[in-house]
Amino acid sequence: MPELMQFLLSGVTVGAVYALVALGFTIIYNASDVVNFAQGEFVMLGGMFTVFAFEAGLPLPLAALLAIIATAAIGVALNKLAIEPARGAPVVSLIIITIGASILIRGLTQIAFDKQLHRFPAFSGDAPIQIVGATMLPQSLWVIAGALAIFVGLWLFFTRTLTGRAVLATANNRIAAQLVGINTKYVMTLSFALSAAIGALAGVLVTPITLTGYDIGIALALKGFAAAMLGGMGNPKGALVGGLLLGVIEALTAGYLSSQYKDAAAFVIILAVLFAMPQGLFGRQSTDRV
Amino acid sequence: MLTVEGLRSRYGRIEVLHGIDLEIGSGEIVAVVGANGAGKTTLLRCLSGIQPVSGGSIHFRGEALTAVPAHRRLERGLAQSPEGRQIFTNLTVEENLRLGAYLFSDARVERDMEEGFALFPVLKEKRNLPAGGLSGGQQQMLAIVRTLMGRPACLLLDEPSMGLAPILVQQIFDVVKGLRALDVTVLLVEQNAFGALSIADRGYVMETGRITMTGPAAELIADERIREAYLGI
Ligand SMILES: Nc1ncnc2c1ncn2[C@@H]1O[C@H](COP(=O)(O)OP(=O)(O)O)[C@@H](O)[C@H]1O
Ligand SMILES: [Mg+2]
Numbered sequence: 001m002p003e004l005m006q007f008l009l010s011g012v013t014v015g016a017v018y019a020l021v022a023l024g025f026t027i028i029y030n031a032s033d034v035v036n037f038a039q040g041e042f043v044m045l046g047g048m049f050t051v052f053a054f055e056a057g058l059p060l061p062l063a064a065l066l067a068i069i070a071t072a073a074i075g076v077a078l079n080k081l082a083i084e085p086a087r088g089a090p091v092v093s094l095i096i097i098t099i100g101a102s103i104l105i106r107g108l109t110q111i112a113f114d115k116q117l118h119r120f121p122a123f124s125g126d127a128p129i130q131i132v133g134a135t136m137l138p139q140s141l142w143v144i145a146g147a148l149a150i151f152v153g154l155w156l157f158f159t160r161t162l163t164g165r166a167v168l169a170t171a172n173n174r175i176a177a178q179l180v181g182i183n184t185k186y187v188m189t190l191s192f193a194l195s196a197a198i199g200a201l202a203g204v205l206v207t208p209i210t211l212t213g214y215d216i217g218i219a220l221a222l223k224g225f226a227a228a229m230l231g232g233m234g235n236p237k238g239a240l241v242g243g244l245l246l247g248v249i250e251a252l253t254a255g256y257l258s259s260q261y262k263d264a265a266a267f268v269i270i271l272a273v274l275f276a277m278p279q280g281l282f283g284r285q286s287t288d289r290v
Numbered sequence: 291m292l293t294v295e296g297l298r299s300r301y302g303r304i305e306v307l308h309g310i311d312l313e314i315g316s317g318e319i320v321a322v323v324g325a326n327g328a329g330k331t332t333l334l335r336c337l338s339g340i341q342p343v344s345g346g347s348i349h350f351r352g353e354a355l356t357a358v359p360a361h362r363r364l365e366r367g368l369a370q371s372p373e374g375r376q377i378f379t380n381l382t383v384e385e386n387l388r389l390g391a392y393l394f395s396d397a398r399v400e401r402d403m404e405e406g407f408a409l410f411p412v413l414k415e416k417r418n419l420p421a422g423g424l425s426g427g428q429q430q431m432l433a434i435v436r437t438l439m440g441r442p443a444c445l446l447l448d449e450p451s452m453g454l455a456p457i458l459v460q461q462i463f464d465v466v467k468g469l470r471a472l473d474v475t476v477l478l479v480e481q482n483a484f485g486a487l488s489i490a491d492r493g494y495v496m497e498t499g500r501i502t503m504t505g506p507a508a509e510l511i512a513d514e515r516i517r518e519a520y521l522g523i
Binding site for chain 2: 162165166168169171172173175176177178179180181182183184
């Protein structure tokens with residue numbers, strides 16, 4: 001039994017990161033219908049910027065904050081330089097643009113920094129703690145708590161603030177949003193900034209556990225995308241559940257079968273779910289009526 | 291209040307508005323009638339800024355509008371209730387109305403919402419339900435009240451009676467007529483020419499991207515050609 005607990009805890013930790021990446025996909029998808037495959041690069045940048053700011057002598061919290069802000073700025077630049085000018089192009093073209101951007105970001109990171117793996121110290125040390133019979137790194141708690149805080153904060157933003165509702169309105173009906181006075185271009189910029197900042201924060205939280213390097217973004221983007229599809233693209237709740245499920249499935253497969261099978265098992269289960277529920281677990285049920 | 295001169299617009303390479311001239315005075319209700327495909331919706335979309343203009347000019351309260359982006363036209367007092375309602379289906383009735391007043395955050399928002407509920411009490415009953423679940427008529431009511439929440443000086447209404455049962459059509463037209471008392475100028479676009487002209491002061495007849503006739507609404511209703519072509523009498 002302690003074994004199961006151990007697998008579940010590590011699954012939830014990894015799943016929390018997937019959930020944050022999936023959430024980034026969701027926010028941009030809702031605002032623009034674009035699936036942003038540079039989402040994994042935001043996680044990588046969050047970690048990398050923190051590493052180098054920290055090694056340059058800044059205190060860790062400040063380094064992390066700067067990293068998040070810098071990554072958000074890169075998200076904005078991605079929208080302004082690559083997505084906005086191509087507005088009106090088919091969504092597939094926009095998605096290909098994001099793939100191109102992710103390759104560019106990886107290349108630049110490799111040149112600007114290096115090809116090594118890096119880490120910075122865990123926030124609360126590396127001494128494992130005992131939880132319900134399993135051992136856990138304190139940093140795992142940071143990851144889980146951080147992810148929860150982001151989901152709650154975002155939920156409050158979307159349901160309690162007029163700006164948050166403006167984002168939802170733009171996602172729901174762009175033309176109507178313009179007609180009530182919402183600057184939908186600004187909403188898109190905001191969505192890219194938000195997604196990038198969330199990705200960067202995920203990178204900051206998880207780097208002490210998983211390390212970071214210029215090419216960690218690809219795998220994360222794929223996992224986050226899979227989690228978003230599993231939960232239902234466009235639904236934040238789906239991103240959370242999809243991410244956690246994916247993490248737990250992977251951890252259980254790796255624990256009880258072999259870590260070689262963990263990706264395969266996860267994708268088989270996702271395909272099975274999507275076969276039965278093409279919209280994902282929490283997919284949009286269309287309530288439109290004409 | 292609203293002056294349109296030589297307005298042209300196109301979808302790709304196909305021009306569908308070939309130079310529209312139109313004038314609306316403050317406090318008027320003006321109807322634009324015409325068959326399906328005449329270009330009425332395109333005209334309103336140009337006025338609200340969600341459709342690019344390829345020639346001509348739009349002036350609103352003396353100010354050129356052509357270069358003003360869509361989301362800044364409402365703050366100047368020009369609002370559109372679009373064809374097909376275009377409500378926020380995933381949001382509740384109340385959230386739709388709150389977003390209608392997106393530009394404002396004063397105490398009047400609450401009052402305006404109550405006034406909207408007074409116009410269409412059924413909306414109040416359903417205020418916490420997703421707007422996508424409303425019937426077609428209720429969605430139209432919501433679309434109109436949402437537009438009024440933006441405190442427009444001039445309201446562009448696109449086919450508010452489309453697809454509605456006759457009793458609802460009457461109710462909607464009554465509300466539109468009542469806007470006069472609220473000091474709202476109205477440009478009403480309709481295929482239902484008779485209904486629109488009955489509540490309008492003046493009217494324009496539109497055919498394949500051109501204005502072919504204009505005059506006081508009462509004269510248009512009495513005109514033989516119009517009776518034949520649009521009123522089915
Ligand atoms: N999105 C569009 N793309 C291409 N052509 C369009 C589009 N919308 C309308 N049209 C064409 O423009 C003309 C005018 O349409 P519209 O303004 O919708 O007329 P109305 O509102 O009077 O029915 C029609 O010939 C229609 O086929
Ligand atoms: Mg039309």
